Amino acid sequence: MTRPVHHPLIDVRDLARTFVRRRRIGRLRRTTDTVKAVHDLSFTIDAGEMVGYIGPNGAGKSTTIKMLTGILVPTSGALTVAGLEPQRDRVELARRIGVVFGQRTTLWWDLPLRDSFDLLQKIYRTGPARHRENLGRFVELLDLQDLLDTPVRQLSLGQRMRGDIVAALLHDPEILFLDEPTIGLDVISKGRLREFLRALNAERATTLVLTTHDLQDIEALCDRVIVIDHGTAVYDGSLTGLHQRGGSTRTLVVDLVDEAPPIDVPGATTRRVEGPRQWLAFPADASAAPVVAAVAAAYDVADLSIQEPAIEDVIRELYSTPPAPPG
Amino acid sequence: MAEIQAEDSLSARGHVGMYAAIAGLWVRAAWVYRTSFVTLVVANGLITGLDAVAIWIMFSQLDLLGGFALHEVALLYGASSLGLGIADTLIGSVERIGEYIRTGRLDQMLTKPLPLLLQVCADQFTLRRLGRITQAAVVFAWAAAYVDWTPARVGVAVVMVVSGGAIFFGLFVTFSCIQFLTKDATEFANAFTYGGATLTQYPLTIFPREVMRSLTFVVPVAFVNWYPCLYLLGRDDPFGLPGWLQLCSPVAAVAMVGVALLTWRAGVRRYTSTGS
Structure with missing residues (x-):
């Protein structure tokens, strides 16, 4: 029984790339460091x-x-593109x-x-x-x-x-x-x-x-x-x-007409208060609409804006989320 | 490997055409700044012309230099300078390959379906050296008036100019490849390329025998002008070397270009396998 073999357009298997860096130690001696720029990388793209x-x-x-x-x-691994x-x-x-x-x-x-x-x-x-x-x-x-x-x-x-x-x-x-x-x-x-x-x-x-x-x-x-x-x-x-996996959050920045104690609305937590401006965090995969509606209903709002999470933060959160892989 | 396959997939004529297309665009780009371009060409002609003036002044004090008269030295000078000017024009940016590695321009070129050497040579193509070429041609033409021309000598003269350009081209490419190993080796490379070129402006008889030997067998710039000019002037080799060497410029050119292509390929392979 033969089935047509599926060929992805980009096929990366166990790809690795090391760089050798030369470094001076002492006056004459040199040492080389091997830096793994990429290792154990596998994915396919259709x-x-x-x-x-x-x-x-x-x-x-x-x-x-x-x-x-x-x-x-x-350095090693298999790689085909088109x-x-x-x-x-x-x-x-x-x-x-x-x-x-x-x-x-x-x-x-x-x-x-x-x-x-x-x-x-x-x-x-x-x-x-x-x-x-x-x-x-x-x-x-x-x-x-x-x-x-x-x-x-x-x-x-x-x-x-x-x-x-x-x-x-x-x-x-x-x-x-x-x-x-x-x-x-x-x-x-x-x-x-x-x-x-x-x-x-x-x-x-x-x-x-x-x-x-x-x-x-x-x-x-x-x-x-x-x-x-x-x-x-x-x-x-x-x-x-x-x-979801990283638990990353978006931030709703609220400018109130007057200074107020930390805003308390469902689905968001107030992270920071600075005069009339407050920063509310809510899950990045949730809609901003209910949070905005709740804030607008309960407070006198002068202005609103939403900050997207930075890639660095998302990745950092990806790591800080337990359980970390052993080793 | 990749480079070889590329050569196969595109004919030599296709390569020349592609080089001309890219070079042509650079010339048009330079023409946007006409005044600056013309100034550069004239300045280049004048500055390189100082070498010729130096030789002329020397001869106001002496009749012969290393056994050669003014018109003979002028022939050597003109031939060498012509070859250098042609090569300098054709290699474009090869000398700055280190800079191309640093700025990522080389990476960009590697994503284009053309041989890398062709792209680097055509890149930043400039006719600035027209000044040098014109100046060299004038000196060469003046000196050529003293030559007792025969059909064979005309042939040797034409082959000499082409081979001279090819030898310098090969030298430039070969020594530029050092930059694949260490950054900023331009000065070191220049010592061999421009240094070699300067020596060939004079009759080799004024130097110790070792200079003639190394310019014949190591860095073969003696074939740019010295040997073929001895033939044009109908002279026996002052060092007593055989006469057939005077006809060997094309051999030296082919060898030099071959070495250059191999070195280049090794350099590129090193770059793609080390990323530095």
């Missing part, structure tokens, strides 16, 4: 998924992305993926945006019709029509990021890797970018792997989160599940 890959700085995020994109060879071995098949893989590093642009600084796009058509040897169609569609979705003839150096950070994303997509990649795509962007730019990525995934089933520090990116885009810490995956599942 075509069409949108996955958030998160973790604190130095957790091994970039190292993983570099291995997935063929920049770095794994059926290819990333580092061995680097050039072939490059045609099938798009990579955007949030803080670095690949666009020609002094030339109009259009010139960078035209060169990419040559580099990827995209058919002219396909290129025109993609360019038209992406430029429309990202609202870049009027900026195509503007030199890149005159673009805002948000516009440039949108340009970089178009650049990474013109050759119809199956997978788009985004490293901190919303870093430094204002709220409107972030929103527009997220909307575009959702549309891209819906229209073309492009698989999305993004690293981010912004939990709202994950909330808006990813059905699935992989949390990496100290080089290995500590969580793989939905964002809601992550909040």
Whole structure:
């Protein structure tokens, strides 16, 4: 009896990557330290998924992305992306993926945006019709029509990021890797970018792997989160599940008209009081509406705002939650 | 491995075309700042031209340098400077590979479907060296007027310029690869590349025999101009070496470029396997 074998688009098994660091001890002697940047890492990603890959700085995020994109060879373990071995098949893989590093642009600084796009058509040897169609569609979705003839150096950070994303997509990649795509962007730019990525995934089933520090990116885009810490995956599942497991909280900041004793409403606990301003914590997976309604009903409220938990806090809480694994 | 497969999947002509496309965009980008660009070209021509002036001043005090007359030394100088100018233009940013590693630009290039060396060479392509090339061409043309041209000599001259560019190209690439091992080894590399280039501006007869030996067999810059120019001038080898060496520039060029490609591949492999 044969069944069709299921091949995930990205298949990572027992992946490890160690770095050797040389260190001086004494005047002449040197010692080498082996640092495990990534170890015992396993996961699979199917075509069409949108996955958030998160973790604190130095957790091994970039190292993983570099291995997935063929920049770095794994020390051990098995790794296939789109059926290819990333580092061995680097050039072939490059045609099938798009990579955007949030803080670095690949666009020609002094030339109009259009010139960078035209060169990419040559580099990827995209058919002219396909290129025109993609360019038209992406430029429309990202609202870049009027900026195509503007030199890149005159673009805002948000516009440039949108340009970089178009650049990474013109050759119809199956997978788009985004490293901190919303870093430094204002709220409107972030929103527009997220909307575009959702549309891209819906229209073309492009698989999305993004690293981010912004939990709202994950909330808006990813059905699935992989949390990496100290080089290995500590969580793989939905964002809601992550909040539940970590017991993470959102914060309702209430500005009252007058100073008052700590607010007492069901479903929330007051963490801090500072004059007329109070901070109320409630579970991150619960709706804010009942809490807001209860506060508004019982107090004279001047203003309200909600703070999302920071990724670092969520992960810290993930650890502080017993029982900790032995060893 | 990856690089080899890449070479296969894209023809040599495709590579040249791709290099030209990327380089062309950099030239257009530079043209945005026309005044600055023109100033750079002229300044580069003038500064490198000082070397030629130095030689000319030297000859106001003497008739022969190491047994060579002014027009002969000018031929050596012109040929070497032409080769250096061509190579310097073609290698683009190879010298700054260490900086590319630090800033992550190399990582970015590794995600593009082109051989890495092609991308690095085409990156930041600049015609600033046109100044040097023009200046060298003028000196070479003046010196060439004294050469007793035959069809064979014309052939050797053409091969000399191409091989010279290739030898310096190979040298630059090879020594830049040191930066895969240690950061900021540029000064050390320059001692061999630009240092070697400076020595070839003079007849090798003014140096101890060991210099001629190392420039022939270790860092083969003697093949950039010394040996082929002896042929153009119809001279016997002053060190008594066999005459066929004078025709060996293309061999040296192929060997040097081969060494460069191997070193480059080892460097990239080291980078992708150590991440530093």
